[in-house]
Amino acid sequence: xxxxxxxxxxxxxxxxxxxxxxxxxxxxxxxxxxxxxxxxxxxxxxxxxxxxxxxxxxxxxxxxxxxxxxxxxxxxxxxxxxxxxxxxxxxxxxxxxxxxxxxxxxxxxxxxxxxxxxxxxxxxxxxxxxxxxxxxxxxxxxxxxxxxxxxxxxxxxxxxxxxxxxxxxxxxxxxxxxxxxxxxxxxxxxxxxxxxxxxxxxxxxxxxxxxxxxxxxxxxxxxxxxxxxxxxxxxxxxxxxxxxxxxxxxxxxxxxxxxxxxxxxxxxxxxxxxxxxxxxxxxxxxxxxxxxxxxxxxxxxxxxxxxxxxxxxxxxxxxxxxxxxxxxxxxxxxxxxxxxxxxxxxxxxxxxxxxxxxxxxxxxxxxxxxxxxxxxxxxxxxxxxxxxxxxxxxxxxxxxxxxxxxxxxxxxxxxxxxxxxxxxxxxxxxxxxxxxxxxxxxxxxxxxxxxxxxx
Ligand code: C2O
Ligand code: CU
Numbered sequence: 001x002x003x004x005x006x007x008x009x010x011x012x013x014x015x016x017x018x019x020x021x022x023x024x025x026x027x028x029x030x031x032x033x034x035x036x037x038x039x040x041x042x043x044x045x046x047x048x049x050x051x052x053x054x055x056x057x058x059x060x061x062x063x064x065x066x067x068x069x070x071x072x073x074x075x076x077x078x079x080x081x082x083x084x085x086x087x088x089x090x091x092x093x094x095x096x097x098x099x100x101x102x103x104x105x106x107x108x109x110x111x112x113x114x115x116x117x118x119x120x121x122x123x124x125x126x127x128x129x130x131x132x133x134x135x136x137x138x139x140x141x142x143x144x145x146x147x148x149x150x151x152x153x154x155x156x157x158x159x160x161x162x163x164x165x166x167x168x169x170x171x172x173x174x175x176x177x178x179x180x181x182x183x184x185x186x187x188x189x190x191x192x193x194x195x196x197x198x199x200x201x202x203x204x205x206x207x208x209x210x211x212x213x214x215x216x217x218x219x220x221x222x223x224x225x226x227x228x229x230x231x232x233x234x235x236x237x238x239x240x241x242x243x244x245x246x247x248x249x250x251x252x253x254x255x256x257x258x259x260x261x262x263x264x265x266x267x268x269x270x271x272x273x274x275x276x277x278x279x280x281x282x283x284x285x286x287x288x289x290x291x292x293x294x295x296x297x298x299x300x301x302x303x304x305x306x307x308x309x310x311x312x313x314x315x316x317x318x319x320x321x322x323x324x325x326x327x328x329x330x331x332x333x334x335x336x337x338x339x340x341x342x343x344x345x346x347x348x349x350x351x352x353x354x355x356x357x358x359x360x361x362x363x364x365x366x367x368x369x370x371x372x373x374x375x376x377x378x379x380x381x382x383x384x385x386x387x388x389x390x391x392x393x394x395x396x397x398x399x400x401x402x403x404x405x406x407x408x409x410x411x412x413x414x415x416x417x418x419x420x421x422x423x424x425x426x427x428x429x430x431x432x433x434x435x436x437x438x439x440x441x442x443x444x445x446x447x448x449x450x451x452x453x454x455x
Contacts, residue, residue, distance in 0.1 A: 033121070039128050043087035045076050047098060047161075049120065049143075050091040054158055054185075056203055056297065057211035062185045065092055065143075066158035071206035072181045072230070073141070073161030080136040080167035086129045090120040094153075098129070099144035100163065101269060102252055102411050103392070105131040107431040110392055111144050114450065115432040135394070136167035137252025138226045138271045140181075147232075148444050151187040151197065155268070155440045158183070158206070160230040165252075174224040174275055178215055180286075181205055181228045182236055182266065182298070194350030197233050197441050201297050202288070208297030209287060215302045217278045224248075225274050229266035232440040235385060235414065236293075237321070238264045240286040240302060241314040245274035247326060253394060255326035256407035263289065265321035267387035269412040269438035278304065285311040323397055323413070324405035331406040333396060336375035336424060340366065343379040344386055344415065344437075344447070352445045353437065359446025366435060366451040368427040376423050380415040386442065387414045390425065390451065391434045398422035412438055427453065 047067045054071050055061050067073030078084050090096050097119040099111030107115035109131040120127040133139070143159040162179045183206070184199035192198075205212060217223055225245070229236055244260045251271050264272045287299025294313070301311045345354050355363045368374060375398065380386055389412045397408040401419040415421045436448035 034127060039126070041085075043085045043128065044078075045074070045084065045086045046089070047073060047086065048089040048091060049096050049159065052158070054206060055211075056185060056201055056206070057208040060201065060208065062201070064158040064185070065096075065152070067161060071158035071160075071183075072179070073159070075179060076141070076161065076163040078133045078163060078165050080133055080165050083130060083132045088120045088127050088129065090122055090125045090127075092122055094122050094145070095119040095125075096122070096159070097144045098141055098159075100131070100133075100139065100141050101389075102137070102139040102271075102394075103131070103165070104134045104394070104429050105392065107392065107433070111141070112391060112434050113144070114434055114448075115391065133163070133165040135253070136165045136169070137249060137254075138228070138273055139163040139165055139252055140228050140230065140271065142230065146444050147440055149189065151189070155230065155232040156187050160228075162226065162228055164226070173222065175221040176217065176223045177226065178223055179205065179226050179228070180238075180300070181230050183230045184232070184234060187232065194346070196351070199234070199296075202293050203297050204300040207300075209285070209294060209299035210301070212300055214283070215286075215300060216305065217302060218305045219278055219281050221278045223276050223278060225276065227264060227266055227272045227274065229268050229270050231268045233268060235265065235267040235387065236298070237289040238266070238286060239289060239316040240276060241284055241312060241316065242280040242282065243276050243278070243284070245272075245276055247272060247274045249273035250323065250326060250408060251394070251410040251412060253409040256328060257326050259325055261319065261321070262316040263319045263321065267385070267412065267414045267438070268440070269387055269389050270410075270414075281307050283307050283309050283311045285313040287313065289315065322400070322403070323408055323410075324400050324403045327397070327405040327407040329404045329406070331398070331404065333406060333424060334373060337372040338368075338374045339377070340374060341377040341379055342449070343381050345381045346384075347446075351441070353442050353447035355447065355449050360436075360448035363446075363449040366449055367454050368425070368451060369454050370427055370430055372427050374425045374427065376425055378413070378415045378421045378423065380417060380419055380421075383417045384439075384442075385414050385416055386447070387412050387438045389436060389438045392429045392431070393425060393427075393433055395423040395425045398424055
């Protein structure tokens with residue numbers, strides 16, 4: 001692309017920013033109501049945003065925003081390629097927006113203000129989103145409001161749920177399909193060196209360890225766990241003592257080389273689909289590797305039929321999670337048409353973030369042309385891992401910290417501290433697409449950029 005093209009694209013971008021700042025700046029205006037004809041007829045899915053008291057465990061209740069008075073929100077099962085109508089009602093006091101994470105859908109319905117999706121007006125407002133879910137796999141939805149230092153909002157809240165997009169090709173090679181959604185509660189800011197967020201309580205499927213019904217299994221069963229990390233800021237490692245996980249999909253996309261692992265690692269925004277063969281009867285604790293987090297709720301009991309007693313925990317043997325083992329190292333992919341490096345760095349205050357030296361909303365747009373393949377070098381010049389996410393697209397991992405792989409398609413990738421990850425992005429979803437760190441506190445502190453299609 002010539003410099004003039006770039007400037008033209010950047011100019012278009014600047015006016016878009018001005019427009020969005022008008023809508024979501026200090027003097028917050030609301031989108032006009034949707035015309036009544038767009039709201040006619042019943043919806044396939046209705047989500048109602050409202051406050052609730054969530055009982056994490058007996059005598060342990062948190063007040064939070066949630067969908068339909070439940071945490072997680074309803075499990076949405078949709079058919080790939082079949083239009084889905086979703087009504088979102090907002091009984092809260094602030095505008096909100098629901099993002100459909102991992103879907104290739106247009107920016108007007110993706111659920112991101114910055115891409116131009118209208119939000120849902122507060123105090124009883126309603127907005128209807130219609131889209132055709134693509135691709136098949138384990139997806140999820142969550143609030144895409146900014147939170148800043150209001151740790152009650154967005155992904156700090158109970159506003160999250162799983163969406164499974166089915167395409168009829170599911171091999172069905174399992175006997176049970178068990179959603180596992182990880183989350184934390186009662187966040188507080190702590191200066192711990194740099195300013196950081198910490199949490200008091202942890203939950204799986206909205207309950208602290210011991211407060212949920214056990215996952216009941218039988219010997220010989222194969223159980224598919226669809227694990228979603230709906231944490232605002234924390235990466236987690238999960239183990240089920242006495243068992244191993246066969247990882248079959250990452251971020252909902254089948255991997256070329258499914259593998260047995262003792263530990264599953266999921267960063268904010270990521271999903272892991274893993275099958276466990278139930279071949280070790282007993283009562284087990286599936287939980288996080290860190291004892292203080294299990295004590296604070298991060299676990300769920302897996303109980304075999306006819307087994308009884310206290311759930312057993314045992315630490316797994318040391319294990320390093322590595323995306324690259326799920327695909328062959330030799331690549332068969334086409335050469336990229338363009339290359340781009342993005343360096344991630346903290347500002348001197350330690351909690352504002354920059355991409356190539358700039359923080360949102362001043363970050364340089366990522367300009368692409370439709371139909372091209374781009375190699376992005378994600379260069380983490382910081383001591384924090386960053387789970388970066390690209391909206392409305394799925395990308396192929398090329399290498400992580402120098403280890404090559406292929407055929408592993410994701411929408412979030414953790415770039416390890418002081419290391420690089422390379423990904424190939426195929427620009428096949430025209431329209432604005434937000435790129436950001438899924439760590440809410442990083443995202444709200446400048447770690448965002450917009451991918452724009454030229455022309
Ligand atoms: Cu899971 Cu910007 O989103
Ligand atoms: Cu980050």
